[in-house]
Amino acid sequence: MSTGIIQSLFGLVVIALCVLEITDYAQIDTKRFDIVVDTGNDKHERYIEEIMDSLHEKWHHIHRKEALCDSFPHLRETMGQKLNEKYRLLVSTLVFEPIWYLEQYYDNVLQYTGNDTLIVAHLSIRTNYTEGEIKRLVEHHPRLVVNCHRYFTHAYHGSLAHAHIRNIEWVAGLQIKFESFMMLASNSWLVKPGVEDYIAKHGASMRLQPMAKQTGLRGAAHVPISSIPQKIVGGWNVDGVLSRIWNWKPMKDVVAPAFKDIRIPNRLTTMKHEGAFFPGSLMVDLVESLKNYPGSFDTMLKARVYLEESLFSTWVDHQGSHGNGLNVIHIFTQSSGRDYVNNAFIRAVAPKQVDFVRTKTDAYGIKSVSRDAVDHHGTRAYIHKTYQVSRKV
Numbered sequence: 001m002s003t004g005i006i007q008s009l010f011g012l013v014v015i016a017l018c019v020l021e022i023t024d025y026a027q028i029d030t031k032r033f034d035i036v037v038d039t040g041n042d043k044h045e046r047y048i049e050e051i052m053d054s055l056h057e058k059w060h061h062i063h064r065k066e067a068l069c070d071s072f073p074h075l076r077e078t079m080g081q082k083l084n085e086k087y088r089l090l091v092s093t094l095v096f097e098p099i100w101y102l103e104q105y106y107d108n109v110l111q112y113t114g115n116d117t118l119i120v121a122h123l124s125i126r127t128n129y130t131e132g133e134i135k136r137l138v139e140h141h142p143r144l145v146v147n148c149h150r151y152f153t154h155a156y157h158g159s160l161a162h163a164h165i166r167n168i169e170w171v172a173g174l175q176i177k178f179e180s181f182m183m184l185a186s187n188s189w190l191v192k193p194g195v196e197d198y199i200a201k202h203g204a205s206m207r208l209q210p211m212a213k214q215t216g217l218r219g220a221a222h223v224p225i226s227s228i229p230q231k232i233v234g235g236w237n238v239d240g241v242l243s244r245i246w247n248w249k250p251m252k253d254v255v256a257p258a259f260k261d262i263r264i265p266n267r268l269t270t271m272k273h274e275g276a277f278f279p280g281s282l283m284v285d286l287v288e289s290l291k292n293y294p295g296s297f298d299t300m301l302k303a304r305v306y307l308e309e310s311l312f313s314t315w316v317d318h319q320g321s322h323g324n325g326l327n328v329i330h331i332f333t334q335s336s337g338r339d340y341v342n343n344a345f346i347r348a349v350a351p352k353q354v355d356f357v358r359t360k361t362d363a364y365g366i367k368s369v370s371r372d373a374v375d376h377h378g379t380r381a382y383i384h385k386t387y388q389v390s391r392k393v
Helices: 003-013 043-058 099-111 131-140 159-173 195-202 238-246 249-255 280-291 296-300 311-318 351-360 376-392
Strands: 086-095 117-123 144-147 177-183 188-190 220-224 267-271 277-279 329-331 365-367
Touching: 086 099, 086 159, 086 195, 099 117, 099 131, 099 188, 099 376, 117 159, 131 144, 144 159, 159 177, 159 280, 159 296, 159 311, 177 195, 177 280, 238 249, 238 267, 249 280, 249 296, 249 311, 267 311, 277 280, 277 311, 280 296, 280 311, 351 365, 351 376
Parallel strands: 086 117, 086 177, 117 144, 329 365
Antiparallel strands: 177 277, 188 365, 220 267
16 A cells, blocks of 8 residues: 555544544543553643543542443343344444434434344443433434443544444343444434445445545555554654554454465554444454453553554454445544535535435445534434435335
């Protein structure tokens, strides 16, 4: 892969950390939060540590292993849903927004998925959800199961991959099987039905495609290990990000030690995580493999890099399951609302972009939909309206 393509891939996924989306609470003692790698004197990383310290002062959450549902001890493990033993698709979500937004967001996910899709949520307690709110959320969305255990999460940090791993672990622990697994960001909304069929047809979102802004950043890329600095590099440029991904020890020892076919040079497989999908059985195998490697989860919680955009795809690549699909989310804007194509601050996608994805692409969702109380461009209402219209047709 050319240096230009690698620069494009990682340059597009790094945005200013001054607009970090903090979705976390102190599952661990952040006063003793030993970062796995020292990434240099990056001012944004000092800012992250300040946030960690403030979170430690605000929350002192103790993980009670004996509790079925430690975050909401008075609610049942599955909160009363009648769940199937097997689903075609498991959608993993990490959310932190106010409860009114979650109601709208999960309305959207359930509207555009079938009864053979299960959604799992990892919730932040930063917004102080009450048991009553979560119970009503689940009652309104019967295919939503809440991961009752919570962990520290932070944008641009290994803890996001960790939370997705824990979502897989939670559902598997309920003895529920799923054929495929997909990650969905909370500002990525679906805009048309049929995602299950697309995923079943293509197997995994492993199609190699340059990360072009005009095509929604939907492709995957191989990064040769030989091109990655073998020592930790600071900062958030390409070398810094790649070096920290590769030097997370379970990546070397568990996920990508080498290909069985020694003729294939070792590599990472990277992609945007929004709408990335993979075989469900391989995801359960990944969880078990990491659990069997001492320190995997702890070090994931300490890694200063977004592992979710390489962990799952690299594992699938090394297991020999390649697939030929693209991520099902077409990305127009950064989470901050900056347009990738024109670099303009537009706050969120607009209805015309929703129509483009619905009619001109084989994507099934769009990013970024505004999380603000103000529905910028009326996009949330427009997506809901198009669903209502489609039901009448």
